[in-house]
Amino acid sequence: xxxxxxxxxxxxxWSKRNWNEVAELSESLLDWLAKxxxxxxxxxxxxxxxxxxxxxxxxxxxxxxxxxxxxxENEHGIPADVPFSLACTKCLDDGPKSFDDATQTGxxxxxxxxxxxxxxxxxxxPACSQRASKP
Numbered sequence: 001x002x003x004x005x006x007x008x009x010x011x012x013x014w015s016k017r018n019w020n021e022v023a024e025l026s027e028s029l030l031d032w033l034a035k036x037x038x039x040x041x042x043x044x045x046x047x048x049x050x051x052x053x054x055x056x057x058x059x060x061x062x063x064x065x066x067x068x069x070x071x072x073e074n075e076h077g078i079p080a081d082v083p084f085s086l087a088c089t090k091c092l093d094d095g096p097k098s099f100d101d102a103t104q105t106g107x108x109x110x111x112x113x114x115x116x117x118x119x120x121x122x123x124x125x126p127a128c129s130q131r132a133s134k135p
Contacts, residue, residue, distance in 0.1 A: 007040035026065040087119035
């Protein structure tokens, strides 16, 4: 196993919200580290040492694995432990404060978006959904 390549691909999978790949890669890296394998450089180009890299990799992989499992196990891909805040991907309007309210008011394509600064979920508001469906 190449832990650096695995770490790099894990970060890419997280940014692309590929939760199956996040779960698989984080679990592989956790297993590798548990067997005494050397850690990836987590803060390249800063060299902070093996102890730092190992601690960061263990914490990040544990978090990534848990979060990906929460997303994958929810029928709507909504992790229960994340506060719900929603914005439209097209017009940036704020959405309702719960998933149920959002779907009941016509929001669609709602997905977890961990890279968001203020909003944790993105989707299409009713107005943008309607505009998108018109020929």
